[in-house]
Amino acid sequence: MTSTHQPTETGEQRASVRVRVNGVPRGLDLPVRRTLCDALRQDLELTGTHVGCEHGVCGACTVLLDGEPVRSCLMLAVSADGHDVTTVEGLTEADGSLSPTQQAFVDCHGLQCGFCTPGFLTTISAFVRDNPEPTPEEAREAIGGNLCRCTGYQNIVASVLRAAEITRERAADSGADVGTGTDTEEDAR
Amino acid sequence: MKTPKFTYHAPRTVAEALDLLAEHDADGKVLAGGQSLIPVMAMRLASPAHLVDINHLTDELGGLHVDAEGAHVGALVRHSRLESDAATARAVPLVGQALRHVAHPTIRNRGTTVGSLAHADPSAEMPTVLTLLGGHVVARSVRGERAIEAADFFVGPMESCLAYDELAVSALFPAPVGRFGTAFDEITRRHGDYALCGAGVVATLDEAEQLTSLKVSLVSISDLPEVIDLTDLVQGTAYDEVDHDVVAQRVRDVVDPAADIHASADFRRHLAFVLTRRLTREAAERALAASPDAADASAPSPRTAGAPS
Numbered sequence: 164m165t166s167t168h169q170p171t172e173t174g175e176q177r178a179s180v181r182v183r184v185n186g187v188p189r190g191l192d193l194p195v196r197r198t199l200c201d202a203l204r205q206d207l208e209l210t211g212t213h214v215g216c217e218h219g220v221c222g223a224c225t226v227l228l229d230g231e232p233v234r235s236c237l238m239l240a241v242s243a244d245g246h247d248v249t250t251v252e253g254l255t256e257a258d259g260s261l262s263p264t265q266q267a268f269v270d271c272h273g274l275q276c277g278f279c280t281p282g283f284l285t286t287i288s289a290f291v292r293d294n295p296e297p298t299p300e301e302a303r304e305a306i307g308g309n310l311c312r313c314t315g316y317q318n319i320v321a322s323v324l325r326a327a328e329i330t331r332e333r334a335a336d337s338g339a340d341v342g343t344g345t346d347t348e349e350d351a352r
Numbered sequence: 353m354k355t356p357k358f359t360y361h362a363p364r365t366v367a368e369a370l371d372l373l374a375e376h377d378a379d380g381k382v383l384a385g386g387q388s389l390i391p392v393m394a395m396r397l398a399s400p401a402h403l404v405d406i407n408h409l410t411d412e413l414g415g416l417h418v419d420a421e422g423a424h425v426g427a428l429v430r431h432s433r434l435e436s437d438a439a440t441a442r443a444v445p446l447v448g449q450a451l452r453h454v455a456h457p458t459i460r461n462r463g464t465t466v467g468s469l470a471h472a473d474p475s476a477e478m479p480t481v482l483t484l485l486g487g488h489v490v491a492r493s494v495r496g497e498r499a500i501e502a503a504d505f506f507v508g509p510m511e512s513c514l515a516y517d518e519l520a521v522s523a524l525f526p527a528p529v530g531r532f533g534t535a536f537d538e539i540t541r542r543h544g545d546y547a548l549c550g551a552g553v554v555a556t557l558d559e560a561e562q563l564t565s566l567k568v569s570l571v572s573i574s575d576l577p578e579v580i581d582l583t584d585l586v587q588g589t590a591y592d593e594v595d596h597d598v599v600a601q602r603v604r605d606v607v608d609p610a611a612d613i614h615a616s617a618d619f620r621r622h623l624a625f626v627l628t629r630r631l632t633r634e635a636a637e638r639a640l641a642a643s644p645d646a647a648d649a650s651a652p653s654p655r656t657a658g659a660p661s
Contacts, residue, residue, distance in 0.1 A: 174357055175357055176357070176358075176359050178360065195403075196354065196355045196358060198354075198355075198390070217353040217394060218353065218391035218394060218395065219391055219455075225458055231432075231461045232457070232458045233458060233461050234387075234458060237386055237387055237390045237459075237462065238386060238390070238462065239360070239386070239390070241360055241405070242405055286458060307456050307544050308456025308458045308459065308544060
Protein backbone atom coordinates (compact mmCIF):
# COMPACT_ATOMS: atom_id res chain seq x y z
CA MET A 164 0.00 0.00 0.00
CA THR A 165 1.17 3.48 -0.79
CA SER A 166 2.24 5.51 2.17
CA THR A 167 2.85 9.15 1.55
CA HIS A 168 5.03 11.47 3.59
CA GLN A 169 4.54 15.10 4.35
CA PRO A 170 6.13 17.47 1.86
CA THR A 171 9.79 18.12 2.53
CA GLU A 172 11.30 21.59 2.70
CA THR A 173 11.44 21.57 -1.10
CA GLY A 174 7.69 21.12 -1.18
CA GLU A 175 8.09 17.74 -2.85
CA GLN A 176 5.80 15.06 -1.48
CA ARG A 177 7.26 11.56 -1.56
CA ALA A 178 5.68 8.12 -1.37
CA SER A 179 6.64 4.52 -0.72
CA VAL A 180 5.55 2.23 -3.51
CA ARG A 181 5.60 -1.56 -3.82
CA VAL A 182 5.66 -2.80 -7.37
CA ARG A 183 6.59 -6.12 -8.96
CA VAL A 184 8.90 -5.45 -11.91
CA ASN A 185 9.70 -8.34 -14.24
CA GLY A 186 8.64 -10.73 -11.52
CA VAL A 187 10.78 -9.17 -8.77
CA PRO A 188 9.11 -7.25 -5.91
CA ARG A 189 10.66 -3.81 -5.59
CA GLY A 190 10.23 -1.13 -2.98
CA LEU A 191 10.60 2.48 -4.06
CA ASP A 192 10.64 5.77 -2.28
CA LEU A 193 10.06 8.53 -4.79
CA PRO A 194 8.42 11.91 -5.45
CA VAL A 195 4.71 11.44 -6.11
CA ARG A 196 4.98 13.29 -9.41
CA ARG A 197 7.55 10.86 -10.83
CA THR A 198 6.18 9.02 -13.85
CA LEU A 199 6.47 5.26 -14.11
CA CYS A 200 8.98 5.52 -16.96
CA ASP A 201 11.25 7.80 -14.93
CA ALA A 202 10.96 5.51 -11.91
CA LEU A 203 11.95 2.50 -14.03
CA ARG A 204 14.91 4.30 -15.55
CA GLN A 205 16.18 6.43 -12.67
CA ASP A 206 15.22 4.50 -9.55
CA LEU A 207 15.45 0.94 -10.83
CA GLU A 208 18.08 1.61 -13.53
CA LEU A 209 16.08 -0.36 -16.07
CA THR A 210 17.00 1.87 -18.99
CA GLY A 211 15.52 -0.44 -21.62
CA THR A 212 12.28 1.53 -21.40
CA HIS A 213 12.83 4.56 -23.61
CA VAL A 214 11.34 8.00 -23.12
CA GLY A 215 10.43 9.73 -26.34
CA CYS A 216 7.68 12.32 -26.51
CA GLU A 217 6.58 12.17 -22.86
CA HIS A 218 2.96 12.83 -23.81
CA GLY A 219 1.68 9.52 -25.02
CA VAL A 220 2.14 9.90 -28.76
CA CYS A 221 5.29 7.96 -29.67
CA GLY A 222 4.84 4.68 -27.78
CA ALA A 223 8.57 4.19 -26.99
CA CYS A 224 7.89 3.98 -23.24
CA THR A 225 5.21 1.27 -23.51
CA VAL A 226 5.39 -1.35 -20.74
CA LEU A 227 2.99 -4.09 -19.68
CA LEU A 228 0.89 -3.28 -16.60
CA ASP A 229 -0.62 -6.53 -15.31
CA GLY A 230 0.06 -7.86 -18.80
CA GLU A 231 -1.59 -5.07 -20.79
CA PRO A 232 0.37 -2.44 -22.74
CA VAL A 233 0.25 1.05 -21.24
CA ARG A 234 2.24 4.24 -21.68
CA SER A 235 4.63 4.48 -18.73
CA CYS A 236 5.04 8.23 -19.38
CA LEU A 237 1.31 8.77 -18.80
CA MET A 238 1.21 6.99 -15.50
CA LEU A 239 2.47 8.11 -12.12
CA ALA A 240 4.73 5.58 -10.44
CA VAL A 241 2.55 5.80 -7.31
CA SER A 242 -0.43 4.63 -9.37
CA ALA A 243 1.50 1.42 -10.14
CA ASP A 244 1.55 0.53 -6.44
CA GLY A 245 0.56 -3.10 -5.98
CA HIS A 246 0.71 -3.89 -9.70
CA ASP A 247 2.91 -6.03 -11.96
CA VAL A 248 5.08 -4.23 -14.51
CA THR A 249 6.90 -5.95 -17.36
CA THR A 250 9.55 -3.98 -19.23
CA VAL A 251 11.52 -4.96 -22.31
CA GLU A 252 14.14 -6.46 -19.96
CA GLY A 253 11.50 -8.90 -18.74
CA LEU A 254 10.49 -10.29 -22.12
CA THR A 255 13.20 -12.94 -22.51
CA GLU A 256 12.37 -16.55 -21.77
CA ALA A 257 13.21 -18.06 -18.38
CA ASP A 258 16.36 -19.69 -19.85
CA GLY A 259 17.58 -16.35 -21.20
CA SER A 260 16.75 -17.06 -24.84
CA LEU A 261 14.92 -14.48 -26.95
CA SER A 262 11.15 -14.31 -26.76
CA PRO A 263 9.19 -14.94 -29.97
CA THR A 264 8.78 -11.19 -30.54
CA GLN A 265 12.45 -10.47 -29.94
CA GLN A 266 13.48 -13.33 -32.25
CA ALA A 267 11.07 -12.05 -34.89
CA PHE A 268 12.75 -8.62 -34.88
CA VAL A 269 16.11 -10.35 -35.46
CA ASP A 270 14.68 -12.52 -38.23
CA CYS A 271 12.91 -9.68 -40.04
CA HIS A 272 15.38 -6.83 -39.42
CA GLY A 273 12.64 -5.14 -37.44
CA LEU A 274 14.86 -2.36 -36.06
CA GLN A 275 17.29 0.20 -37.35
CA CYS A 276 18.39 2.73 -34.72
CA GLY A 277 16.48 0.80 -32.06
CA PHE A 278 15.10 3.72 -30.08
CA CYS A 279 11.46 2.79 -30.61
CA THR A 280 12.08 -0.96 -30.31
CA PRO A 281 11.34 -1.49 -26.57
CA GLY A 282 7.87 -0.01 -27.04
CA PHE A 283 7.22 -2.13 -30.10
CA LEU A 284 8.45 -5.31 -28.38
CA THR A 285 6.19 -4.90 -25.34
CA THR A 286 3.18 -3.90 -27.45
CA ILE A 287 3.62 -6.77 -29.91
CA SER A 288 4.30 -9.35 -27.17
CA ALA A 289 0.88 -8.66 -25.66
CA PHE A 290 -0.74 -8.52 -29.09
CA VAL A 291 0.46 -11.93 -30.33
CA ARG A 292 -0.41 -13.46 -26.96
CA ASP A 293 -4.02 -12.31 -27.45
CA ASN A 294 -4.13 -12.72 -31.25
CA PRO A 295 -2.11 -15.80 -32.22
CA GLU A 296 -3.13 -15.59 -35.89
CA PRO A 297 -3.27 -11.91 -36.87
CA THR A 298 -3.93 -10.67 -40.38
CA PRO A 299 -1.56 -8.03 -41.83
CA GLU A 300 -4.31 -5.43 -41.23
CA GLU A 301 -4.63 -6.42 -37.58
CA ALA A 302 -0.84 -6.30 -37.24
CA ARG A 303 -0.85 -2.72 -38.51
CA GLU A 304 -3.68 -1.72 -36.19
CA ALA A 305 -1.82 -3.24 -33.25
CA ILE A 306 1.24 -1.05 -33.75
CA GLY A 307 -0.68 2.06 -34.84
CA GLY A 308 0.27 3.77 -31.59
CA ASN A 309 4.02 3.32 -31.96
CA LEU A 310 6.22 5.63 -34.01
CA CYS A 311 9.46 4.61 -35.73
CA ARG A 312 11.38 7.67 -36.91
CA CYS A 313 13.62 5.45 -39.05
CA THR A 314 10.29 4.62 -40.76
CA GLY A 315 11.09 0.92 -40.90
CA TYR A 316 7.44 -0.01 -40.66
CA GLN A 317 7.34 -2.70 -43.34
CA ASN A 318 9.83 -4.82 -41.46
CA ILE A 319 8.08 -4.17 -38.16
CA VAL A 320 4.75 -5.33 -39.59
CA ALA A 321 6.57 -8.41 -40.90
CA SER A 322 8.00 -8.89 -37.41
CA VAL A 323 4.51 -8.91 -35.88
CA LEU A 324 3.44 -11.68 -38.23
CA ARG A 325 6.70 -13.57 -37.66
CA ALA A 326 6.33 -13.23 -33.87
CA ALA A 327 2.91 -14.84 -34.09
CA GLU A 328 4.37 -17.58 -36.29
CA ILE A 329 7.20 -18.31 -33.83
CA THR A 330 4.72 -18.35 -30.95
CA ARG A 331 2.65 -20.96 -32.76
CA GLU A 332 5.76 -22.99 -33.67
CA ARG A 333 6.97 -23.02 -30.08
CA ALA A 334 3.52 -23.99 -28.82
CA ALA A 335 3.49 -26.86 -31.32
CA ASP A 336 7.04 -27.91 -30.32
CA SER A 337 6.09 -28.14 -26.68
CA GLY A 338 3.40 -30.54 -27.88
CA ALA A 339 1.24 -32.12 -25.23
CA ASP A 340 2.36 -29.55 -22.66
CA VAL A 341 0.04 -27.01 -24.19
CA GLY A 342 -2.57 -29.48 -25.32
CA THR A 343 -1.86 -29.16 -29.01
CA GLY A 344 0.14 -32.35 -29.37
CA THR A 345 -0.92 -34.86 -32.00
CA ASP A 346 -0.08 -38.46 -32.64
CA THR A 347 2.10 -37.40 -35.54
CA GLU A 348 4.18 -35.20 -33.32
CA GLU A 349 4.47 -37.90 -30.71
CA ASP A 350 5.74 -40.29 -33.39
CA ALA A 351 8.19 -37.74 -34.68
CA ARG A 352 9.87 -37.69 -31.30
CA MET B 353 8.32 17.74 -19.48
CA LYS B 354 7.52 16.91 -15.90
CA THR B 355 4.34 17.71 -14.03
CA PRO B 356 4.36 20.51 -11.46
CA LYS B 357 4.40 19.56 -7.79
CA PHE B 358 1.15 18.41 -6.24
CA THR B 359 -0.12 16.60 -3.18
CA TYR B 360 -1.20 13.07 -3.96
CA HIS B 361 -4.20 11.35 -2.39
CA ALA B 362 -5.16 7.71 -2.90
CA PRO B 363 -8.54 7.32 -1.16
CA ARG B 364 -9.79 3.81 -0.39
CA THR B 365 -13.50 4.62 -0.63
CA VAL B 366 -15.63 6.93 -2.77
CA ALA B 367 -16.79 8.66 0.41
CA GLU B 368 -13.17 9.44 1.24
CA ALA B 369 -12.60 10.74 -2.31
CA LEU B 370 -15.64 13.01 -2.04
CA ASP B 371 -14.41 14.40 1.29
CA LEU B 372 -11.06 15.22 -0.32
CA LEU B 373 -12.71 16.91 -3.30
CA ALA B 374 -14.94 18.95 -0.97
CA GLU B 375 -11.98 19.91 1.18
CA HIS B 376 -9.74 21.06 -1.67
CA ASP B 377 -12.47 22.54 -3.87
CA ALA B 378 -10.95 24.37 -6.86
CA ASP B 379 -7.43 23.11 -6.00
CA GLY B 380 -8.38 19.44 -6.39
CA LYS B 381 -8.53 17.30 -9.51
CA VAL B 382 -9.58 13.68 -10.05
CA LEU B 383 -7.02 11.31 -11.59
CA ALA B 384 -8.55 8.30 -13.34
CA GLY B 385 -6.83 6.93 -16.48
CA GLY B 386 -4.67 10.04 -16.76
CA GLN B 387 -4.29 9.75 -20.53
CA SER B 388 -5.29 13.41 -20.93
CA LEU B 389 -4.65 14.84 -17.47
CA ILE B 390 -1.02 13.71 -17.13
CA PRO B 391 0.12 15.23 -20.46
CA VAL B 392 -1.90 18.39 -19.74
CA MET B 393 -0.03 18.67 -16.43
CA ALA B 394 3.32 17.79 -18.00
CA MET B 395 2.83 20.61 -20.51
CA ARG B 396 1.93 22.84 -17.54
CA LEU B 397 -1.46 23.65 -19.00
CA ALA B 398 -2.93 22.62 -15.64
CA SER B 399 -1.36 22.49 -12.21
CA PRO B 400 -3.84 21.20 -9.65
CA ALA B 401 -2.45 21.42 -6.11
CA HIS B 402 -4.16 18.18 -5.08
CA LEU B 403 -4.58 15.02 -7.17
CA VAL B 404 -7.23 12.56 -6.00
CA ASP B 405 -6.30 9.20 -7.56
CA ILE B 406 -9.47 7.08 -7.79
CA ASN B 407 -7.76 4.02 -9.30
CA HIS B 408 -8.06 1.98 -6.11
CA LEU B 409 -11.86 2.33 -6.08
CA THR B 410 -12.55 -0.51 -8.52
CA ASP B 411 -15.12 -2.12 -6.19
CA GLU B 412 -17.30 0.97 -6.21
CA LEU B 413 -16.49 2.49 -9.60
CA GLY B 414 -15.47 -0.47 -11.77
CA GLY B 415 -19.00 -1.62 -12.61
CA LEU B 416 -20.24 -2.18 -16.15
CA HIS B 417 -23.72 -3.54 -16.63
CA VAL B 418 -26.20 -3.52 -19.45
CA ASP B 419 -29.96 -3.55 -18.96
CA ALA B 420 -33.03 -2.48 -20.90
CA GLU B 421 -32.02 1.17 -20.41
CA GLY B 422 -28.58 0.77 -21.93
CA ALA B 423 -24.97 0.49 -20.77
CA HIS B 424 -24.19 1.79 -17.29
CA VAL B 425 -20.48 2.51 -17.26
CA GLY B 426 -18.58 3.04 -14.01
CA ALA B 427 -15.89 5.69 -13.71
CA LEU B 428 -13.08 3.12 -13.69
CA VAL B 429 -14.18 1.17 -16.77
CA ARG B 430 -11.31 1.46 -19.26
CA HIS B 431 -12.12 2.13 -22.91
CA SER B 432 -10.71 -1.28 -23.91
CA ARG B 433 -13.04 -3.16 -21.56
CA LEU B 434 -16.11 -1.31 -22.80
CA GLU B 435 -15.00 -1.79 -26.41
CA SER B 436 -14.83 -5.57 -26.02
CA ASP B 437 -17.98 -5.97 -23.92
CA ALA B 438 -20.40 -8.21 -25.79
CA ALA B 439 -23.55 -7.06 -23.97
CA THR B 440 -22.75 -3.42 -24.75
CA ALA B 441 -22.10 -4.30 -28.39
CA ARG B 442 -25.55 -5.89 -28.64
CA ALA B 443 -27.52 -3.18 -26.85
CA VAL B 444 -25.58 -0.04 -27.80
CA PRO B 445 -23.36 -0.91 -30.79
CA LEU B 446 -22.55 2.77 -31.39
CA VAL B 447 -20.36 2.75 -28.27
CA GLY B 448 -17.96 0.12 -29.63
CA GLN B 449 -18.11 1.58 -33.15
CA ALA B 450 -16.85 4.89 -31.75
CA LEU B 451 -14.39 3.50 -29.19
CA ARG B 452 -12.34 1.93 -31.97
CA HIS B 453 -11.47 5.50 -33.01
CA VAL B 454 -10.41 6.67 -29.54
CA ALA B 455 -6.62 7.13 -29.74
CA HIS B 456 -4.70 3.83 -29.93
CA PRO B 457 -5.29 0.45 -28.27
CA THR B 458 -2.54 1.12 -25.72
CA ILE B 459 -4.17 4.40 -24.65
CA ARG B 460 -7.55 2.65 -24.47
CA ASN B 461 -6.07 0.11 -22.05
CA ARG B 462 -5.63 2.86 -19.47
CA GLY B 463 -8.01 5.69 -20.40
CA THR B 464 -11.51 5.62 -18.96
CA THR B 465 -14.70 6.42 -20.87
CA VAL B 466 -16.22 8.48 -18.08
CA GLY B 467 -12.92 10.35 -17.75
CA SER B 468 -13.11 11.22 -21.43
CA LEU B 469 -16.62 12.61 -20.88
CA ALA B 470 -15.43 14.72 -17.94
CA HIS B 471 -12.51 16.00 -20.03
CA ALA B 472 -15.09 17.30 -22.56
CA ASP B 473 -12.73 17.62 -25.50
CA PRO B 474 -14.65 18.72 -28.64
CA SER B 475 -12.37 16.40 -30.64
CA ALA B 476 -13.24 13.40 -28.48
CA GLU B 477 -15.61 10.70 -29.66
CA MET B 478 -17.45 9.70 -26.49
CA PRO B 479 -19.02 13.09 -25.61
CA THR B 480 -20.56 13.04 -29.10
CA VAL B 481 -21.81 9.47 -28.61
CA LEU B 482 -23.32 10.27 -25.21
CA THR B 483 -25.07 13.34 -26.63
CA LEU B 484 -26.36 11.55 -29.73
CA LEU B 485 -27.83 8.75 -27.62
CA GLY B 486 -29.31 11.20 -25.10
CA GLY B 487 -27.39 9.73 -22.19
CA HIS B 488 -26.43 11.16 -18.85
CA VAL B 489 -23.59 11.36 -16.36
CA VAL B 490 -24.12 10.55 -12.68
CA ALA B 491 -22.21 12.96 -10.43
CA ARG B 492 -21.77 12.51 -6.69
CA SER B 493 -20.50 14.84 -4.00
CA VAL B 494 -20.79 15.21 -0.26
CA ARG B 495 -23.94 17.20 -1.06
CA GLY B 496 -25.60 14.26 -2.79
CA GLU B 497 -25.99 12.66 -6.20
CA ARG B 498 -27.49 13.96 -9.44
CA ALA B 499 -27.92 12.72 -13.00
CA ILE B 500 -26.86 15.30 -15.58
CA GLU B 501 -28.27 15.01 -19.10
CA ALA B 502 -25.63 15.08 -21.84
CA ALA B 503 -27.19 18.24 -23.27
CA ASP B 504 -26.48 20.01 -19.96
CA PHE B 505 -23.24 18.25 -19.07
CA PHE B 506 -21.01 19.82 -21.71
CA VAL B 507 -20.82 23.60 -21.34
CA GLY B 508 -17.74 24.57 -23.35
CA PRO B 509 -14.62 23.18 -25.01
CA MET B 510 -12.80 21.15 -22.29
CA GLU B 511 -15.46 22.18 -19.81
CA SER B 512 -18.23 20.19 -18.16
CA CYS B 513 -20.76 21.43 -15.62
CA LEU B 514 -19.25 19.25 -12.88
CA ALA B 515 -18.69 21.27 -9.72
CA TYR B 516 -15.25 21.16 -8.11
CA ASP B 517 -16.49 18.87 -5.35
CA GLU B 518 -18.26 16.46 -7.71
CA LEU B 519 -17.01 13.10 -8.94
CA ALA B 520 -18.48 11.63 -12.14
CA VAL B 521 -19.20 8.12 -10.85
CA SER B 522 -20.85 6.64 -13.92
CA ALA B 523 -22.50 7.34 -17.26
CA LEU B 524 -25.48 5.82 -19.04
CA PHE B 525 -25.26 5.21 -22.78
CA PRO B 526 -28.92 4.48 -23.60
CA ALA B 527 -29.85 1.68 -25.97
CA PRO B 528 -31.75 3.04 -28.99
CA VAL B 529 -35.35 1.88 -29.00
CA GLY B 530 -36.97 -0.26 -31.69
CA ARG B 531 -35.49 -1.36 -34.97
CA PHE B 532 -32.34 0.71 -35.13
CA GLY B 533 -28.97 0.87 -36.83
CA THR B 534 -25.94 2.94 -35.92
CA ALA B 535 -22.68 3.88 -37.60
CA PHE B 536 -19.58 5.85 -36.68
CA ASP B 537 -16.51 6.90 -38.61
CA GLU B 538 -14.03 9.71 -38.74
CA ILE B 539 -11.45 11.20 -41.03
CA THR B 540 -7.95 11.79 -39.69
CA ARG B 541 -4.62 12.84 -41.17
CA ARG B 542 -3.04 9.73 -39.71
CA HIS B 543 -4.62 6.69 -38.13
CA GLY B 544 -5.34 7.36 -34.44
CA ASP B 545 -4.97 11.14 -34.70
CA TYR B 546 -7.63 13.56 -33.54
CA ALA B 547 -10.42 13.63 -36.09
CA LEU B 548 -10.58 16.42 -38.66
CA CYS B 549 -14.23 15.45 -38.64
CA GLY B 550 -16.07 12.51 -37.15
CA ALA B 551 -19.70 11.49 -37.23
CA GLY B 552 -22.08 9.15 -35.50
CA VAL B 553 -25.53 8.25 -36.83
CA VAL B 554 -28.60 6.56 -35.35
CA ALA B 555 -31.40 5.50 -37.72
CA THR B 556 -34.65 3.75 -36.83
CA LEU B 557 -37.07 1.92 -39.13
CA ASP B 558 -40.66 0.81 -38.72
CA GLU B 559 -42.06 -2.57 -39.76
CA ALA B 560 -42.66 -1.30 -43.30
CA GLU B 561 -38.92 -0.55 -43.58
CA GLN B 562 -39.57 3.17 -43.61
CA LEU B 563 -37.39 5.50 -41.61
CA THR B 564 -38.93 6.81 -38.41
CA SER B 565 -35.95 8.85 -37.25
CA LEU B 566 -32.46 9.83 -38.36
CA LYS B 567 -29.99 11.73 -36.22
CA VAL B 568 -26.33 12.64 -36.62
CA SER B 569 -23.78 14.14 -34.28
CA LEU B 570 -20.33 15.34 -35.25
CA VAL B 571 -16.82 15.39 -33.76
CA SER B 572 -14.33 18.30 -34.13
CA ILE B 573 -16.96 20.49 -35.75
CA SER B 574 -18.42 22.48 -32.88
CA ASP B 575 -17.28 23.45 -29.36
CA LEU B 576 -20.06 21.35 -27.89
CA PRO B 577 -21.51 18.08 -29.13
CA GLU B 578 -24.80 18.74 -30.89
CA VAL B 579 -27.48 16.49 -32.32
CA ILE B 580 -28.61 17.31 -35.84
CA ASP B 581 -32.09 15.85 -36.31
CA LEU B 582 -32.67 14.86 -39.94
CA THR B 583 -35.93 13.03 -39.31
CA ASP B 584 -38.10 15.57 -41.19
CA LEU B 585 -36.17 14.82 -44.40
CA VAL B 586 -36.68 11.06 -44.27
CA GLN B 587 -39.71 10.23 -42.16
CA GLY B 588 -41.95 7.72 -43.93
CA THR B 589 -39.40 7.17 -46.70
CA ALA B 590 -38.43 3.59 -47.48
CA TYR B 591 -34.89 2.87 -46.31
CA ASP B 592 -33.65 2.37 -49.88
CA GLU B 593 -35.33 5.47 -51.29
CA VAL B 594 -33.65 8.00 -49.05
CA ASP B 595 -31.71 10.66 -50.95
CA HIS B 596 -28.54 10.66 -48.86
CA ASP B 597 -27.15 13.64 -50.81
CA VAL B 598 -30.04 15.78 -49.60
CA VAL B 599 -29.60 14.54 -46.04
CA ALA B 600 -25.89 15.27 -46.09
CA GLN B 601 -26.47 18.67 -47.70
CA ARG B 602 -28.62 19.63 -44.72
CA VAL B 603 -25.72 18.84 -42.42
CA ARG B 604 -23.31 20.86 -44.57
CA ASP B 605 -25.72 23.81 -44.41
CA VAL B 606 -26.20 23.83 -40.66
CA VAL B 607 -22.66 23.27 -39.38
CA ASP B 608 -20.36 26.16 -38.67
CA PRO B 609 -16.91 24.67 -37.98
CA ALA B 610 -13.83 26.67 -37.12
CA ALA B 611 -10.71 26.67 -39.28
CA ASP B 612 -7.39 25.67 -37.79
CA ILE B 613 -3.95 24.53 -38.92
CA HIS B 614 -5.32 21.07 -39.75
CA ALA B 615 -8.29 21.98 -41.93
CA SER B 616 -10.18 24.99 -43.26
CA ALA B 617 -13.81 25.52 -42.29
CA ASP B 618 -14.91 24.68 -45.83
CA PHE B 619 -12.95 21.45 -45.84
CA ARG B 620 -14.51 20.44 -42.53
CA ARG B 621 -17.98 21.22 -43.93
CA HIS B 622 -17.14 19.00 -46.88
CA LEU B 623 -16.00 16.19 -44.59
CA ALA B 624 -19.21 16.48 -42.56
CA PHE B 625 -21.13 16.12 -45.83
CA VAL B 626 -19.15 13.09 -47.00
CA LEU B 627 -19.30 11.29 -43.67
CA THR B 628 -23.02 11.94 -43.22
CA ARG B 629 -23.84 10.65 -46.71
CA ARG B 630 -21.86 7.49 -46.10
CA LEU B 631 -22.98 6.81 -42.53
CA THR B 632 -26.71 7.52 -42.86
CA ARG B 633 -26.81 4.86 -45.56
CA GLU B 634 -24.80 2.46 -43.43
CA ALA B 635 -26.96 3.02 -40.33
CA ALA B 636 -30.18 2.53 -42.30
CA GLU B 637 -28.89 -0.71 -43.79
CA ARG B 638 -27.96 -1.97 -40.35
CA ALA B 639 -31.40 -1.09 -39.06
CA LEU B 640 -32.84 -3.19 -41.87
CA ALA B 641 -30.61 -6.10 -40.89
CA ALA B 642 -31.79 -5.79 -37.30
CA SER B 643 -34.72 -7.92 -36.30
CA PRO B 644 -38.01 -5.99 -36.51
CA ASP B 645 -39.26 -7.55 -33.25
CA ALA B 646 -36.71 -6.66 -30.65
CA ALA B 647 -33.74 -4.37 -30.33
CA ASP B 648 -31.96 -6.85 -28.08
CA ALA B 649 -31.86 -9.38 -30.89
CA SER B 650 -29.74 -7.12 -33.08
CA ALA B 651 -26.32 -8.69 -33.08
CA PRO B 652 -23.38 -6.37 -33.67
CA SER B 653 -22.63 -6.23 -37.35
CA PRO B 654 -19.30 -7.73 -38.37
CA ARG B 655 -18.98 -4.90 -40.89
CA THR B 656 -18.31 -2.46 -38.09
CA ALA B 657 -14.84 -3.89 -37.54
CA GLY B 658 -11.82 -2.15 -38.96
CA ALA B 659 -13.68 0.45 -41.00
CA PRO B 660 -11.06 2.59 -42.74
CA SER B 661 -11.03 6.24 -41.86
